[in-house]
Amino acid sequence: MDIKYAAAATFxxxxxxxxxxxxxxxxxxxxxxCFSPIPVHGLxxxxxxxxxxxxxxxxxxxxxxxxxxxxxxxxxxxxxxxxIVGGKPYFSPIYPFPVFYELTILFAAxxxxxxxxxxxxxxxxxxxxxxxxxFGKTGDDQYMIVIEVEDPKFDDDDTQDFLRxxxxxxxxxxxxxxx
Amino acid sequence: xxxxxxxxxxxxxxxxxxxxxxxxxxxxxxxSFGWVTxxxxxxxxxxxxxxxxxCFIMAMSIASFTGLGLLYLVSTGVGVWGNNNPVNWGWxxxxxxxxxxxxxxxxxxxxxxxxxxxxWRTSINRASEAMTVxxxxxxxxxxxxxxGRVWFAWWLFPLPNANAIWPQFRSPLEWDVFAVSxxxxxxxxxxxxxxxxxxxxLRDRAKETWRKYFYGFFAMGWRNANNHWRNFEMAYLLLAxxxxxxxLSVHTIVSFDFAVANLxxxxxxxxxxxxxxxAIFSGFGMVLTLLLPVRAVYGLHDLITQKHIDNMCKITLAxxxxxxxxxAMEFFIAWxxxxxxxxxxxxxxxxxxxxxxxxxxxxxxxICPQLFWFKKIRENTPLVWIISIxxxxxxxxxxxxxxxxxxxxxFLPSSWxxxxxxxxxxxxxxxxxxxxxxxxLLFLRFLPLMPMCEVKSVMPQADPxxxxxx
Numbered sequence: 210m211d212i213k214y215a216a217a218a219t220f221x222x223x224x225x226x227x228x229x230x231x232x233x234x235x236x237x238x239x240x241x242x243c244f245s246p247i248p249v250h251g252l253x254x255x256x257x258x259x260x261x262x263x264x265x266x267x268x269x270x271x272x273x274x275x276x277x278x279x280x281x282x283x284x285x286x287x288x289x290x291x292x293i294v295g296g297k298p299y300f301s302p303i304y305p306f307p308v309f310y311e312l313t314i315l316f317a318a319x320x321x322x323x324x325x326x327x328x329x330x331x332x333x334x335x336x337x338x339x340x341x342x343x344f345g346k347t348g349d350d351q352y353m354i355v356i357e358v359e360d361p362k363f364d365d366d367d368t369q370d371f372l373r374x375x376x377x378x379x380x381x382x383x384x385x386x387x388x
Numbered sequence: 389x390x391x392x393x394x395x396x397x398x399x400x401x402x403x404x405x406x407x408x409x410x411x412x413x414x415x416x417x418x419x420s421f422g423w424v425t426x427x428x429x430x431x432x433x434x435x436x437x438x439x440x441x442x443c444f445i446m447a448m449s450i451a452s453f454t455g456l457g458l459l460y461l462v463s464t465g466v467g468v469w470g471n472n473n474p475v476n477w478g479w480x481x482x483x484x485x486x487x488x489x490x491x492x493x494x495x496x497x498x499x500x501x502x503x504x505x506x507x508w509r510t511s512i513n514r515a516s517e518a519m520t521v522x523x524x525x526x527x528x529x530x531x532x533x534x535x536g537r538v539w540f541a542w543w544l545f546p547l548p549n550a551n552a553i554w555p556q557f558r559s560p561l562e563w564d565v566f567a568v569s570x571x572x573x574x575x576x577x578x579x580x581x582x583x584x585x586x587x588x589x590l591r592d593r594a595k596e597t598w599r600k601y602f603y604g605f606f607a608m609g610w611r612n613a614n615n616h617w618r619n620f621e622m623a624y625l626l627l628a629x630x631x632x633x634x635x636l637s638v639h640t641i642v643s644f645d646f647a648v649a650n651l652x653x654x655x656x657x658x659x660x661x662x663x664x665x666x667a668i669f670s671g672f673g674m675v676l677t678l679l680l681p682v683r684a685v686y687g688l689h690d691l692i693t694q695k696h697i698d699n700m701c702k703i704t705l706a707x708x709x710x711x712x713x714x715x716a717m718e719f720f721i722a723w724x725x726x727x728x729x730x731x732x733x734x735x736x737x738x739x740x741x742x743x744x745x746x747x748x749x750x751x752x753x754x755i756c757p758q759l760f761w762f763k764k765i766r767e768n769t770p771l772v773w774i775i776s777i778x779x780x781x782x783x784x785x786x787x788x789x790x791x792x793x794x795x796x797x798x799f800l801p802s803s804w805x806x807x808x809x810x811x812x813x814x815x816x817x818x819x820x821x822x823x824x825x826x827x828x829l830l831f832l833r834f835l836p837l838m839p840m841c842e843v844k845s846v847m848p849q850a851d852p853x854x855x856x857x858x
Contacts, residue, residue, distance in 0.1 A: 246612060247845040247850050248618070250845075253614070260622075261621075267626045285556075286556055289548075290548070290554055295558050307644075308563060311566040312570070322577050324623065329615065334609045348585070
């Protein structure tokens with residue numbers, strides 16, 4: 210048994226994909242995606258995507274890291290076991306600054322990586338789009354556009370014709386096996 | 389009259405066309421995307437070459453020297469190294485700073501050059517980042533075992549010891565623990581994140597089951613979707629932006645290990661920039677040492693072109709000259725500062741008990757890279773490789789000179805001493821080259837040695853606007 214997931218069309222160049230993406234957005238489709246071996250310059254705007262939200266996670270990580278650094282230095286050297294070393298204060302934002310600095314970067318980097326994973330909904334090792342027989346070529350030199358069945362504008366024949374009209378080759382339906 | 393007017397008002401052009409600018413392509417011979425994929429994946433997917441096995445066996449044998457050295461150290465006890473009083477740091481700190489410095493070029497290539505939009509970095513950044521990670525691992529061995537009783541190495545970390553005392557944060561050595569462990573972690577994150585799309589390509593091409601699982605696991609289900617790329621590019625840019633201040637801070641903090649101490653020859657404000665320049669210099673030396681043979685063995689001449697080698701040579705030249713400037717400035721300040729101890733420390737560096745190491749350092753670091761001014765030399769790949777080895781040697785000696793000349797000639801002549809490494813020191817250090825090579829060979833064998841998606845995106849086919857400038 211299988212169910213219909215989407216209609217897919219392949220394109221042979223970045224500029225074909227770019228032009229087609231503009232037409233699909235103008236036609237009012239909402240649940241669709243472009244697949245390409247490289248990040249195509251300007252395709253985000255063409256698809257109507259807003260700016261990525263990853264920086265929010267980076268900022269969150271960075272702020273957490275900075276204050277974690279402050280907290281551990283204060284807790285260890287001023288609160289839990291105060292120790293006089295070199296006549297310096299138990300806690301100061303100045304002398305252990307390298308520690309805050311490094312932890313800011315460390316946590317911000319984790320925030321960035323995990324933010325990217327979260328926003329991309331990864332890890333996800335199975336996905337209906339992998340059922341396309343030539344999906345692997347999108348990592349090599351093929352470009353592909355997939356319009357999902359769940360899109361309100363989706364129509365079996367019309368959408369496939371539309372994909373052909375915008376320059377797509379090898380238009381086919383991706384089916385997701387279920388058992 | 390009319391003739392004069394005509395002469396004074398020359399013809400005005402309707403539109404000024406910019407002069408044609410001949411850009412050297414980054415990928416030669418008009419290669420296709422498919423060629424790039426096959427070339428890079430082919431390195432990993434083809435049968436293990438015989439030379440690889442020979443190199444691997446040799447590297448393992450060399451690595452065993454570190455194993456033996458450390459085994460002897462731990463089983464016998466501290467004292468088998470040549471460290472003495474007053475030279476308490478000996479080779480351990482020299483080797484540590486040397487390896488950490490090597491790593492810096494990898495981060496420079498992947499992060500700083502990314503922020504500066506230097507497109508030529510794409511074909512060399514993956515291997516350089518790998519070099520960074522492996523060099524930091526080699527560096528970590530030395531402070532870990534220098535603590536003497538290695539089973540107490542966890543005291544470095546912010547954990548209370550048996551008396552419930554915590555590490556104290558006034559010491560640059562403690563800052564260094566944070567700097568180096570952050571550096572190692574962030575380098576791994578950056579390296580891994582860049583590899584995700586390439587892992588997906590390898591996953592989709594994989595035929596054997598183990599490959600499907602191995603690359604599939606690390607690809608995390610990457611789908612080349614534009615939404616993925618959008619977040620990936622942003623995350624990549626942010627990690628580059630985070631790694632740049634990080635790489636500058638790491639060697640700055642390493643230099644604090646010296647500069648915060650009140651010792652002549654160490655206690656100078658020039659140390660942070662001077663150490664960072666030296667680190668990048670040594671790192672580029674190592675990148676050239678590694679990549680020139682890789683390029684020859686795998687026939688990557690269309691991807692690592694003469695332009696790449698030229699650029700790397702020029703950065704080596706620039707940073708080598710910066711380092712030379714720092715050496716001169718140290719001497720000048722020692723004289724200008726009119727501190728007799730500082731003055732003695734520098735005269736002693738150049739003409740004292742370790743004079744030979746000082747002059748090895750100057751000839752390798754200052755004089756040798758000046759050859760890169762000449763195009764003929766930059767185009768002579770074997771010679772570039774030899775000079776890169778000299779850079780590595782010179783930078784090791786730089787750390788040796790800094791650490792040992794100052795420590796062996798203290799304020800009081802009664803406490804002066806002389807440091808010589810023991811066989812155990814030599815074994816341990818020599819073996820790290822094997823350890824490093826083992827890791828690098830495994831990297832070549834199992835991981836994509838160039839970021840395919842990044843190489844493709846600097847090729848003309850990647851431009852969705854058909855080559856129009858905007």
